[in-house]
Amino acid sequence: MTLPSSVKIVEVGPRDGLQNEPGELTVATRVKLIEALADAGLRHIEAGSFVSPKWVPKMAGSDQVFAALKARPEVTYSALTPNMQGLEAALAAGVKEVAVFGAASEAFSAKNINCTIAESLERFRPVASAALDAGVAVRGYISCVVGCPYQGAIAPQAVVEVAQQLLDMGCYEISLGDTVGVATPNRIGALLEAVQRKVANQQLAVHFHDTYGQALANIYRALEMGISTIDSSVAGLGGCPYAAGASGNVATEEVIYLLNGLGIAHGVDLAALVQAGAAISAKLGRDNGSKVGRAMG
Numbered sequence: 001m002t003l004p005s006s007v008k009i010v011e012v013g014p015r016d017g018l019q020n021e022p023g024e025l026t027v028a029t030r031v032k033l034i035e036a037l038a039d040a041g042l043r044h045i046e047a048g049s050f051v052s053p054k055w056v057p058k059m060a061g062s063d064q065v066f067a068a069l070k071a072r073p074e075v076t077y078s079a080l081t082p083n084m085q086g087l088e089a090a091l092a093a094g095v096k097e098v099a100v101f102g103a104a105s106e107a108f109s110a111k112n113i114n115c116t117i118a119e120s121l122e123r124f125r126p127v128a129s130a131a132l133d134a135g136v137a138v139r140g141y142i143s144c145v146v147g148c149p150y151q152g153a154i155a156p157q158a159v160v161e162v163a164q165q166l167l168d169m170g171c172y173e174i175s176l177g178d179t180v181g182v183a184t185p186n187r188i189g190a191l192l193e194a195v196q197r198k199v200a201n202q203q204l205a206v207h208f209h210d211t212y213g214q215a216l217a218n219i220y221r222a223l224e225m226g227i228s229t230i231d232s233s234v235a236g237l238g239g240c241p242y243a244a245g246a247s248g249n250v251a252t253e254e255v256i257y258l259l260n261g262l263g264i265a266h267g268v269d270l271a272a273l274v275q276a277g278a279a280i281s282a283k284l285g286r287d288n289g290s291k292v293g294r295a296m297g
Contacts (some may be wrong), residue, residue, distance in 0.1 A: 001094070007158055008044060009252065010020025010175070010205060011037050015046035015080060017237025019058045023284055027061045031068045036276035037234060038075050039286030040267065041268040042252075046099070047077040050086035059236055066093040078139065082113075087127050090136075091231075097137040099175075100124040102166060105148035105161045106198035108179075121165050128169040141175045141207070143188035145191060147182035156194035163199050173203055175231055181211025185221035192225045205229035208250050210236070215250035216258055223264070235277035251290035253277055272294070 014034050018025060024136055034047050047069065048062030062079060069077060078097035081087040090098055103109045109117050128138045145152075145159045163174045175196065183191075188206075195204065206222045206229070208215040218228055233249030255271050274296045281288040288294050 003262060004226065004264060006228065007223070007259055008205075008229045009042060009255065009266055009268060010044045010046065010229060010231045011042045011047045012207070012249060013037070013233035013235065013237040013252065014251050015049050015059065016231075017233040017235075018071055019049065019056050020238040020248060021058065021284055023286075024094060025058050025070065025284075027064045028210055028223030029280075029283055030061075030065050033276065033280045034065070034069060034077070036279065037273070038072055039068075040272035040276055041266075042273075043074055043267065044076050044078070047079060050078040050089040050093075050095075051080065051082055052081065057078055063089060063220050067096060067269050076137075079222035081127060083087045083123065084127055084130065087131055090185045091131075091134055093218070095136065097139060098127075098131050099139040100127055100166070100171070101143060103143040104154050104162050104188075105144040105151045105290070107150035108148045111150055117162060121162070121169075124166075128171065130171045134282060137205060138169075138171050139173050140169075140171035141177055142166070142250045143177045143179045145176045145183075146178050148189050149180050149222055156191045159197050160194050167199065167203065173205055173229065175207045175229075177207040177231075178187045178209055178215075181215065182242060183208065183218050184214055185217050188218045191223065192222060192227065196225070201226040201228070205231055205238045210247045216254055217240040219250070219255060219258065223262070233295055234273065234290075235281045237280065251293065253279070253290040253292035253296075257292045288295040 046066045049059035053060035077094045081090045081098040129136050208218045232252040232255045234252045236251035238248035254275050256268050259266050274293050277293040277294045278297045
């Protein structure tokens, strides 16, 4: 299959990445990172999460983050809203796109949100409906699409079933998440083959973790299969909480470097992105999780 001519990058570092980083994190630091990412050309940025600070303390003050961001008509700033309370807070903050999370693993769903997959989806249904009524777009995430830390391998059909329900409730895009980073290109190929029978390519995104160093190979396989939306995290922010010492999200710098080499358009200035990754890594007192960032820094 011919590779896509252009790709949409969904930058998840300010939410999915930072929520798993240790150390103090101020609203000002988060805003500075998001602005730097927008300046680098990223047009879809997960900027926060409206969840209880008790559960995700790093995302406290997301309303202040959204209030502080410069209005940029060309940039979509999205937020995770797992329940009605979160959605109401997001709407009050002027958020234009929200996300809900499902899982393809019953064990993961039970351990993380103490309910079955079906129960979790029923919780999201009124959230999605209210968001759409308010003119807010809804994106769906599916965790553990290939493997689960508690259950092991996940059948592609389980992912298809969750994806169909998320689409039915009005999600415009489904992000397929390899939460523990155990996927390989062959497994991604089998997964996408199954999902593509029911879901159009333009409604699919991939969200790979690099725990076993396979994320870029998996992204290339997804590109070969016509996927043109990729989630990634600047400087590889966000460890994997389910695998001790493992890396988390694939670094945006790596993805952009790959796309540059393939001649695929993406609209991101790699040099500016590298600077943003170096700055947030220094602020957090951590090593830069991007090999490209370290090489170009």
